[in-house]
Amino acid sequence: MRKTYNTEILSVGTELLLGHITNTDARDISELLSKIGVNVRYHTVVGDNPQRLRECVEVAKGRADVIITTGGLGPTCDDLTKQILAEAFGLPLVECAAERASLYEYIRGGKDFTPNNLLQALLPEGAEIFHNLWGTAPGCAFEKDGKIVVMMPGPPNECVPMFRRYAIPYLKKLSEEQIVSHSVRIFGMGESAVDQIFRDEMDRMTNPTMAPYAKECDCLLQITAKARSEEEAEAMMAPVIAHVKERLGDVVYGMDVECVEEAVLPLLLKKGVHFAAAESCTGGDIARRITEIPGASGVFVGGCVTYTNEAKARLLGIDPALIEENGAVSYPVAKAMAERVRALTGAEIGLGVTGLAGPDGDGVHPVGTVFVSMAVEGETFVRELHLGEKRTRSFIRRMAGNHAYDMMRRWLTGLPVLLPG
Amino acid sequence: MRKTYNTEILSVGTELLLGHITNTDARDISELLSKIGVNVRYHTVVGDNPQRLRECVEVAKGRADVIITTGGLGPTCDDLTKQILAEAFGLPLVECAAERASLYEYIRGGKDFTPNNLLQALLPEGAEIFHNLWGTAPGCAFEKDGKIVVMMPGPPNECVPMFRRYAIPYLKKLSEEQIVSHSVRIFGMGESAVDQIFRDEMDRMTNPTMAPYAKECDCLLQITAKARSEEEAEAMMAPVIAHVKERLGDVVYGMDVECVEEAVLPLLLKKGVHFAAAESCTGGDIARRITEIPGASGVFVGGCVTYTNEAKARLLGIDPALIEENGAVSYPVAKAMAERVRALTGAEIGLGVTGLAGPDGDGVHPVGTVFVSMAVEGETFVRELHLGEKRTRSFIRRMAGNHAYDMMRRWLTGLPVLLPG
Numbered sequence: 001m002r003k004t005y006n007t008e009i010l011s012v013g014t015e016l017l018l019g020h021i022t023n024t025d026a027r028d029i030s031e032l033l034s035k036i037g038v039n040v041r042y043h044t045v046v047g048d049n050p051q052r053l054r055e056c057v058e059v060a061k062g063r064a065d066v067i068i069t070t071g072g073l074g075p076t077c078d079d080l081t082k083q084i085l086a087e088a089f090g091l092p093l094v095e096c097a098a099e100r101a102s103l104y105e106y107i108r109g110g111k112d113f114t115p116n117n118l119l120q121a122l123l124p125e126g127a128e129i130f131h132n133l134w135g136t137a138p139g140c141a142f143e144k145d146g147k148i149v150v151m152m153p154g155p156p157n158e159c160v161p162m163f164r165r166y167a168i169p170y171l172k173k174l175s176e177e178q179i180v181s182h183s184v185r186i187f188g189m190g191e192s193a194v195d196q197i198f199r200d201e202m203d204r205m206t207n208p209t210m211a212p213y214a215k216e217c218d219c220l221l222q223i224t225a226k227a228r229s230e231e232e233a234e235a236m237m238a239p240v241i242a243h244v245k246e247r248l249g250d251v252v253y254g255m256d257v258e259c260v261e262e263a264v265l266p267l268l269l270k271k272g273v274h275f276a277a278a279e280s281c282t283g284g285d286i287a288r289r290i291t292e293i294p295g296a297s298g299v300f301v302g303g304c305v306t307y308t309n310e311a312k313a314r315l316l317g318i319d320p321a322l323i324e325e326n327g328a329v330s331y332p333v334a335k336a337m338a339e340r341v342r343a344l345t346g347a348e349i350g351l352g353v354t355g356l357a358g359p360d361g362d363g364v365h366p367v368g369t370v371f372v373s374m375a376v377e378g379e380t381f382v383r384e385l386h387l388g389e390k391r392t393r394s395f396i397r398r399m400a401g402n403h404a405y406d407m408m409r410r411w412l413t414g415l416p417v418l419l420p421g
Numbered sequence: 422m423r424k425t426y427n428t429e430i431l432s433v434g435t436e437l438l439l440g441h442i443t444n445t446d447a448r449d450i451s452e453l454l455s456k457i458g459v460n461v462r463y464h465t466v467v468g469d470n471p472q473r474l475r476e477c478v479e480v481a482k483g484r485a486d487v488i489i490t491t492g493g494l495g496p497t498c499d500d501l502t503k504q505i506l507a508e509a510f511g512l513p514l515v516e517c518a519a520e521r522a523s524l525y526e527y528i529r530g531g532k533d534f535t536p537n538n539l540l541q542a543l544l545p546e547g548a549e550i551f552h553n554l555w556g557t558a559p560g561c562a563f564e565k566d567g568k569i570v571v572m573m574p575g576p577p578n579e580c581v582p583m584f585r586r587y588a589i590p591y592l593k594k595l596s597e598e599q600i601v602s603h604s605v606r607i608f609g610m611g612e613s614a615v616d617q618i619f620r621d622e623m624d625r626m627t628n629p630t631m632a633p634y635a636k637e638c639d640c641l642l643q644i645t646a647k648a649r650s651e652e653e654a655e656a657m658m659a660p661v662i663a664h665v666k667e668r669l670g671d672v673v674y675g676m677d678v679e680c681v682e683e684a685v686l687p688l689l690l691k692k693g694v695h696f697a698a699a700e701s702c703t704g705g706d707i708a709r710r711i712t713e714i715p716g717a718s719g720v721f722v723g724g725c726v727t728y729t730n731e732a733k734a735r736l737l738g739i740d741p742a743l744i745e746e747n748g749a750v751s752y753p754v755a756k757a758m759a760e761r762v763r764a765l766t767g768a769e770i771g772l773g774v775t776g777l778a779g780p781d782g783d784g785v786h787p788v789g790t791v792f793v794s795m796a797v798e799g800e801t802f803v804r805e806l807h808l809g810e811k812r813t814r815s816f817i818r819r820m821a822g823n824h825a826y827d828m829m830r831r832w833l834t835g836l837p838v839l840l841p842g
Contacts (some may be wrong), residue, residue: 019452031440215698283712291704
């Protein structure tokens with residue numbers, strides 16, 4: 001862009017202020033904007049109250065160049081966003097014939113007809129209209145008084161795909177520069193260690209730039225370049241990405257992915273390898289994670305959740321004496337779980353996880369002790385983890401799953417599966 | 422409280438503006454405050470930038486009586502919240518001896534010593550100090566210039582328990598009135614239907630009040646009363662709650678719980694009943710949901726995730742001819758899954774789920790078709806669901822799980838398990 005556009009995301013909805021829903025729209029929009037180099041300076045949430053909304057719009061006009069609203073575009077009397085934004089910028093609302101026709105078509109087909117629904121076809125004069133393929137309320141964008149206003153519906157399953165489809169290209173068009181960003185995802189090295197490795201380089205870099213960020217159970221290094229074209233930006237980043245990958249080595253699990261399983265799925269597909277999982281403390285979360293991704297059935301056959309010792313015996317056929325002798329949270333039991341689920345399902349890879357996710361311990365191991373195992377043809381690997389007694393149950397479960405996926409990734413790419421030390 | 426305190430939650434952290442993390446603190450604090458009747462009017466997010474933070478504090482002072490900050494209390498130079506809030510209210514920062522001693526003790530024991538850590542012991546003069554049992558940075562609260570300021574650390578696993586332990590009692594002390602709130606959770610009736618039933622009554626009510634809210638896959642009716650004591654408030658609400666429960670009947674699954682499984686767990690425990698689950702399209706999510714709750718091992722034995730037809734045969738022993746004949750997404754297969762997992766594990770209840778979570782269909786059924794079954798001694802129930810082709814994968818999976826838990830709840834409490842029609 002010609003200049004640095006300061007952006008404010010203004011989310012409208014009393015339910016956000018009551019804590020009934022989380023403002024994931026602001027998070028998702030921020031992430032999409034950061035990838036095209038737009039600086040989000042503020043998030044604001046205000047309720048469905050005309051006076052307070054009006055005041056928030058005035059505050060936003062005073063400190064931001066781009067105002068992005070979410071919510072309040074629906075058909076009820078609570079939905080005030082369009083009216084108040086249009087008023088604040090001195091624009092009348094005019095009916096969009098195409099939107100009216102599309103709403104009418106939709107309403108005729110549905111049971112929830114109210115004449116109010118047609119109010120959704122009223123839009124600020126001269127605005128670019130964003131047709132909603134995921135719901136009924138259209139979004140829009142306009143430029144006025146040196147400001148850019150973008151309005152999005154509130155439901156995340158409408159807001160986010162619409163923002164990606166319409167608002168990102170709209171904002172990019174305003175720009176003479178193209179900003180492109182990639183994230184290098186890292187598991188097995190913390191954000192501060194990554195920061196330490198690249199601190200001096202990062203301080204010297206201006207374009208591309210590089211910055212590390214911590215996620216719940218892993219971290220990432222974001223690399224961003226500005227250029228006249230996307231191709232040029234990519235070319236500027238290529239050597240930096242290559243350098244980063246080489247320096248970090250095998251802790252890099254993927255580029256522009258959200259989680260380890262997303263990186264592992266195509267590796268499994270490419271090699272035609274399937275896996276199965278036997279889960280104790282993760283309680284089905286490893287299965288849930290891969291099956292969140294469409295197409296999981298090409299790589300994941302299934303598995304067992306064996307939350308009790310009896311289930312380990314009955315579902316997996318693990319010898320109760322093995323558990324008796326070693327305890328359920330042990331190296332031999334983890335090993336047997338992976339091997340048994342592999343044999344039972346016929347998958348090429350069997351995973352096994354047993355551990356203590358807390359808050360209660362077993363009197364032997366501290367909370368956070370987890371054994372993660374992977375059985376393949378002729379070999380079984382086991383990682384013993386001590387994730388920390390102060391960690392939450394959900395952290396321990398997620399981290400254990402990350403290790404299981406990381407072991408598969410390493411094995412599939414010919415890297416050492418076990419961690420040093 | 423003597424008056425209606427308008428509250429603003431001011432969250433400080435560049436990572437929020439980059440979309441790397443979601444502002445769950447604001448959601449959780451809002452929810453806790455709504456239960457004691459405090460009106461949250463605004464959420465604001467600003468980065469780790471002194472000038473912009475200063476300006477946001479001025480905006481908040483101008484429109485709110487209570488300012489709650491989250492984040493920016495740590496030991497790094499990015500952590501500015503205390504300094505800037507203290508400055509805005511003309512208070513010096515003074516060292517708290519007890520916090521210094523506790524930090525010193527903590528740091529000596531750890532590896533991450535930096536002298537900066539001790540900066541965390543500096544707190545606004547006269548503030549009430551909230552010792553952090555979940556991390557290192559203390560929180561605090563003070564009253565000045567007719568405003569109340571509460572500061573909380575940013576990490577949700579510190580912020581939320583600290584807010585509950587310290588800030589809620591602190592804010593309640595300021596009040597002459599006690600506000601108490603209960604939520605009646607509902608599954609099987611939508612928010613708009615609930616609204617319709619109680620609309621006239623709600624419009625007439627002033628104390629207690631009542632309001633319906635939609636959640637992702639269920640809804641709730643929140644009932645709130647103000648009185649001089651909690652006991653009095655409870656007494657005022659009791660007949661309203663009884664009336665609501667009677668009017669709504671068996672779609673009410675619990676009070677003050679977050680999800681169906683949280684309501685089912687104590688029912689299972691009380692009856693000494695265990696369950697197991699055979700999951701296809703939910704992919705382990707039913708198991709994950711119950712095992713998120715500590716103590717799940719008392720009611721959940723485990724189960725199988727049978728994502729492929731072969732896994733249904735190999736892990737559950739389902740006759741491949743049954744699948745061949747009816748398709749994997751069918752009444753007979755769902756029934757067999759529940760019965761087989763019950764037999765295999767010896768649990769009193771077996772659940773089975775098979776369906777199409779999308780985005781791809783099977784060429785026979787539309788996306789959103791799910792069969793949910795429950796096998797108990799001598800009987801197996803199956804619900805056939807059509808959740809809608811436009812729904813997301815995660816909605817369909819969650820809704821299928823809700824039905825499975827709802828079937829158990831109904832059976833355990835002697836209600837009809839199958840839905841009318």
